[in-house]
Amino acid sequence: MSHNPEPQPYPALRAQAIESLLVEKGLISSDAIDALVDLFERDIGPLRGARVVARAWTDPAFKARLLADANAACDELAIEGLRNRLVVLENTPSVHNMVVCTLCSCYPWAVLGLPPSWYKSAPYRSRAVIEPRAVLREFGVELDPAVEVRVWDSSSETRYMVLPERPSGTEGLSEDELASLVSRDAMIGVARVTAPASSQAA
Amino acid sequence: MQRSAPDERIAQMDGPAALPRKNGELVFDAPWEGRIFGLAVALSDRRVYDWGDFRTRLVDEIAVDAESAYYESWLAAFEKLLLARGLLDRAELDARTDEYASGMRTDEDDDHDHEHG
Numbered sequence: 001m002s003h004n005p006e007p008q009p010y011p012a013l014r015a016q017a018i019e020s021l022l023v024e025k026g027l028i029s030s031d032a033i034d035a036l037v038d039l040f041e042r043d044i045g046p047l048r049g050a051r052v053v054a055r056a057w058t059d060p061a062f063k064a065r066l067l068a069d070a071n072a073a074c075d076e077l078a079i080e081g082l083r084n085r086l087v088v089l090e091n092t093p094s095v096h097n098m099v100v101c102t103l104c105s106c107y108p109w110a111v112l113g114l115p116p117s118w119y120k121s122a123p124y125r126s127r128a129v130i131e132p133r134a135v136l137r138e139f140g141v142e143l144d145p146a147v148e149v150r151v152w153d154s155s156s157e158t159r160y161m162v163l164p165e166r167p168s169g170t171e172g173l174s175e176d177e178l179a180s181l182v183s184r185d186a187m188i189g190v191a192r193v194t195a196p197a198s199s200q201a202a
Numbered sequence: 203m204q205r206s207a208p209d210e211r212i213a214q215m216d217g218p219a220a221l222p223r224k225n226g227e228l229v230f231d232a233p234w235e236g237r238i239f240g241l242a243v244a245l246s247d248r249r250v251y252d253w254g255d256f257r258t259r260l261v262d263e264i265a266v267d268a269e270s271a272y273y274e275s276w277l278a279a280f281e282k283l284l285l286a287r288g289l290l291d292r293a294e295l296d297a298r299t300d301e302y303a304s305g306m307r308t309d310e311d312d313d314h315d316h317e318h319g
Contacts, residue, residue: 008234008302009232010299010303011234011274011277012232012233012234014277014281014295014299015235015237015241015277016234016237016302016309017295017299017301018238018241018281018284019237019238020302020307021290021298022241022245022284022289025289027245027248027250027289028244028245028248032244033240033241033244034240036240036243036244037236037237037240040239040243104308104309105309109230109232109233113230
C-alpha cells in the first residue's frame with residue numbers, strides 16, 4: 001500500500017519554511033497559530049464536520065448514506081473540497097474509533113479544518129497505534145476494557161472522520177444546537193461529545 | 203496576548219483584501235493557507251508589526267497580480283514584510299524552502315527541534 005506524503009506545491013513549502021523559521025527564532029509557537037486559526041474558524045461558523053454529524057444524528061437515512069459513501073453524503077450538504085476518499089467511522093457503545101496518520105499528517109481538512117499540531121506530532125503518530133487507550137486517557141477518554149478500540153491510519157488516498165455517539169439528554173435539541181456540541185477532537189476520535197449542562201440536569 | 207474573539211479589523215476587512223468566505227465561513231483551499239493566515243495575524247497580535255502595514259502590502263500584492271489566488275498574494279505580502287523588517291533573511295528562507303522541497307526536512311524534524319507546550 002502506498003503511503004507517501006503528497007508532493008507539496010511551492011506556496012505550501014514556502015509557508016512551511018516561514019513558519020519553521022519564525023518558530024525557531026522564537027517569534028511564535030505552532031500552538032499559538034493553531035489556537036488562532038481555530039478561533040477564527042470556530043467563531044465564524046461551525047466546523048463543516050459538525051454539521052455532518054448533527055445531520056447523521058437526526059436523520060437515520062442520511063446516516064446510512066454517510067456510512068456507505070461519505071463523499072456523496074457530503075455533497076448533499078454542499079461540502080466542497082474533498083479531494084480524497086472520505087470514510088466515516090461510527091462510534092458505538094462497543095466500538096471506539098480514532099484516527100491518526102502514522103507517516104505524515106493526512107487529515108480530512110475539508111470537513112475538520114486544519115489539523116492541530118499534536119495530530120502531526122511524532123508522539124501522537126506512534127503512540128496512537130501502540131497504546132491507543134493510554135493516549136485516549138490523556139485526552140480524558142476512559143474506555144471500558146470491553147470496548148474495542150479501532151485505530152485508522154489515514155493515507156493520501158483515504159481520510160477518516162469519526163461519527164461520535166450522540167450523548168443522552170440531547171433529544172430535544174435542534175440540528176444546529178447539536179452541531180455546536182461536536183468538537184473537532186470528537187471527530188478525530190480523541191474526545192466524546194457531552195450534552196450541555198442544562199440538559200444533563202434534566 | 204490571548205484573544206477571546208477574532209479581531210474585527212481582520213475578520214471584517216473589505217474591498218480586495220476581504221477574506222475569502224463561503225456562507226460566512228472562512229475558506230482555506232489548502233492547509234498551508236490557514237497556517238500563513240494564522241502566522242500573519244499572530245505576529246500582528248504580538249505587535250511585531252502593525253496590522254495596517256500588512257493590509258497595505260496585501261492590497262498591493264492583489265493589485266499587482268489579480269490572477270493570483272488570494273492566499274498566494276497573502277503569502278507574498280507576508281514574506282516581503284518579514285524580509286523588509288529583517289525578521290527573516292532571504293537566503294535562509296530559500297534554503298529552508300529547499301530543505302522541505304527535497305524532503306531533507308519534514309514537520310517531524312521541527313517537532314524534534316522544539317518542545318511543545
